[in-house]
Amino acid sequence: MTSKVFHHPVQIYYEDTDHSGVVYHPNFLKYFERAREHVIDANVLAKLWQEHGLGFAVYKANMTFQDGVEFAEVCDIRTTYALDGKYKTLWRQEVWRPNAQKPAVIGDIEMVCLDNQKQLKPIPDAILASLSLTP
Amino acid sequence: MTSKVFHHPVQIYYEDTDHSGVVYHPNFLKYFERAREHVIDANVLAKLWQEHGLGFAVYKANMTFQDGVEFAEVCDIRTTYALDGKYKTLWRQEVWRPNAQKPAVIGDIEMVCLDNQKQLKPIPDAILASLSLTP
Amino acid sequence: MTSKVFHHPVQIYYEDTDHSGVVYHPNFLKYFERAREHVIDANVLAKLWQEHGLGFAVYKANMTFQDGVEFAEVCDIRTTYALDGKYKTLWRQEVWRPNAQKPAVIGDIEMVCLDNQKQLKPIPDAILASLSLTP
Amino acid sequence: MTSKVFHHPVQIYYEDTDHSGVVYHPNFLKYFERAREHVIDANVLAKLWQEHGLGFAVYKANMTFQDGVEFAEVCDIRTTYALDGKYKTLWRQEVWRPNAQKPAVIGDIEMVCLDNQKQLKPIPDAILASLSLTP
Numbered sequence: 001m002t003s004k005v006f007h008h009p010v011q012i013y014y015e016d017t018d019h020s021g022v023v024y025h026p027n028f029l030k031y032f033e034r035a036r037e038h039v040i041d042a043n044v045l046a047k048l049w050q051e052h053g054l055g056f057a058v059y060k061a062n063m064t065f066q067d068g069v070e071f072a073e074v075c076d077i078r079t080t081y082a083l084d085g086k087y088k089t090l091w092r093q094e095v096w097r098p099n100a101q102k103p104a105v106i107g108d109i110e111m112v113c114l115d116n117q118k119q120l121k122p123i124p125d126a127i128l129a130s131l132s133l134t135p
Numbered sequence: 136m137t138s139k140v141f142h143h144p145v146q147i148y149y150e151d152t153d154h155s156g157v158v159y160h161p162n163f164l165k166y167f168e169r170a171r172e173h174v175i176d177a178n179v180l181a182k183l184w185q186e187h188g189l190g191f192a193v194y195k196a197n198m199t200f201q202d203g204v205e206f207a208e209v210c211d212i213r214t215t216y217a218l219d220g221k222y223k224t225l226w227r228q229e230v231w232r233p234n235a236q237k238p239a240v241i242g243d244i245e246m247v248c249l250d251n252q253k254q255l256k257p258i259p260d261a262i263l264a265s266l267s268l269t270p
Numbered sequence: 271m272t273s274k275v276f277h278h279p280v281q282i283y284y285e286d287t288d289h290s291g292v293v294y295h296p297n298f299l300k301y302f303e304r305a306r307e308h309v310i311d312a313n314v315l316a317k318l319w320q321e322h323g324l325g326f327a328v329y330k331a332n333m334t335f336q337d338g339v340e341f342a343e344v345c346d347i348r349t350t351y352a353l354d355g356k357y358k359t360l361w362r363q364e365v366w367r368p369n370a371q372k373p374a375v376i377g378d379i380e381m382v383c384l385d386n387q388k389q390l391k392p393i394p395d396a397i398l399a400s401l402s403l404t405p
Numbered sequence: 406m407t408s409k410v411f412h413h414p415v416q417i418y419y420e421d422t423d424h425s426g427v428v429y430h431p432n433f434l435k436y437f438e439r440a441r442e443h444v445i446d447a448n449v450l451a452k453l454w455q456e457h458g459l460g461f462a463v464y465k466a467n468m469t470f471q472d473g474v475e476f477a478e479v480c481d482i483r484t485t486y487a488l489d490g491k492y493k494t495l496w497r498q499e500v501w502r503p504n505a506q507k508p509a510v511i512g513d514i515e516m517v518c519l520d521n522q523k524q525l526k527p528i529p530d531a532i533l534a535s536l537s538l539t540p
Binding site: 149150152153154155156157159161205206 | 288
């Protein structure tokens with residue numbers, strides 16, 4: 001079961017662009033992470049790390065770059081997610097420019113949980129609860 | 136004459152921190168620029184660049200780092216500015232952590248205008264107007 | 271026909287890591303780009319952009335993150351590539367930690383050429399020559 | 406007593422530039438840190454952090470930006486340093502473009518040592534030794 005669509009705005013600053021005039025492509029992975037942190041709640045993530053040594057890590061990221069994004073634009077990051085077994089969450093995330101007919105960037109992201117020894121762990125209840133997911 | 140204080144919130148994401156556990160120090164210059172772009176209006180800057188080949192550039196930056204800033208915090212970037220002659224604007228910018236008694240970071244920034252040949256130009260009227268400054 | 275393996279060293283600095291103690295995942299896309307610029311020659315790219323308004327852009331990137339990379343490590347970025355028709359080059363790029371048995375990160379990257387109106391163009395001869403590719 | 410001049414090369418990649426066509430100004434602080442890590446030895450820093458919880462932190466940075474730096478250039482980062490009492494080291498760092506008559510960027514950086522509670526500590530012997538400094 002896939003979640004509803006979450007919206008997160010990202011304004012494009014100097015830091016985001018490169019000398020070709022558009023956003024430097026690795027930065028879209030940053031916007032996706034920012035958006036996920038608003039979906040999950042960064043404080044839940046911070047607590048999980050400090051108290052349980054558990055982190056939420058990207059395992060796979062498949063990105064398609066369909067359009068350039070320019071300085072001063074405010075983009076809409078659209079996020080849905082689903083649980084896939086005990087260990088994986090799947091995220092579809094898109095970057096939409098203002099008034100666009102299709103996403104500028106599409107990402108399919110697999111997230112897993114790792115402890116501070118980098119061992120795979122089941123998605124913790126705190127994250128499932130924050131995401132309203134039922135295992 | 137110094138402007139009123141402008142406030143701009145910045146949330147600290149994974150991308151902002153380093154392995155010492157706090158925000159990586161060059162990133163504070165990014166937050167200061169983001170805050171300035173909200174004071175001036177990024178669209179005014181974009182237009183100035185596209186139509187007149189004029190950019191607003193940092194000439195000097197004096198930074199003092201007084202406290203570490205941590206993941207998931209939402210900081211308040213406080214900005215004031217003043218005009219200094221025809222060519223320079225002076226910006227005092229500070230990073231305030233939640234509930235802090237003093238700024239975590241203080242920056243004194245001198246901004247100038249350069250054309251696309253990197254030649255110094257008087258601060259353009261579009262920026263003076265955006266900043267409500269009288270030359 | 272796939273190229274030989276190119277090696278490019280990347281040292282991990284503070285700027286590369288995040289508060290979880292390892293390299294922040296979007297940065298691996300940066301290392302891949304740095305490695306490609308050494309394979310192609312950044313000056314060829316710079317000239318192509320300045321004189322012909324042509325850029326070499328990432329169209330797709332499929333990334334798998336298998337291991338964390340730590341501060342102060344010097345990694346080996348291993349790159350091979352092949353031409354796929356007139357419009358596409360395919361790049362397999364890997365991040366190898368010192369003494370590792372498998373890559374920490376694997377990327378499959380599709381690169382295309384765009385003009386400054388963001389229109390798709392055949393891979394220019396200057397790049398084919400730099401890559402010793404025969405169309 | 407000021408150290409001899411250390412040289413560290415930095416190549417400018419896409420990631421370094423912004424849409425104005427030159428290096429984004431906060432990135433110069435990154436290059437200065439990279440250069441310092443080669444002067445001190447990043448492995449000494451990594452060990453100090455892992456075994457003693459001690460970090461080497463920027464307390465002040467005074468930057469002057471005199472010239473823009475462009476894509477594909479290989480700059481020379483020139484570094485000298487001196488000890489100032491038990492708690493501070495002072496670093497003069499400059500960015501030189503190829504064939505330049507003057508530095509593009511000048512930085513005066515004060516570095517201190519902090520423990521993992523962010524308390525000021527005397528510069529540790531491991532760093533003094535690495536820098537060939539006598540207290």
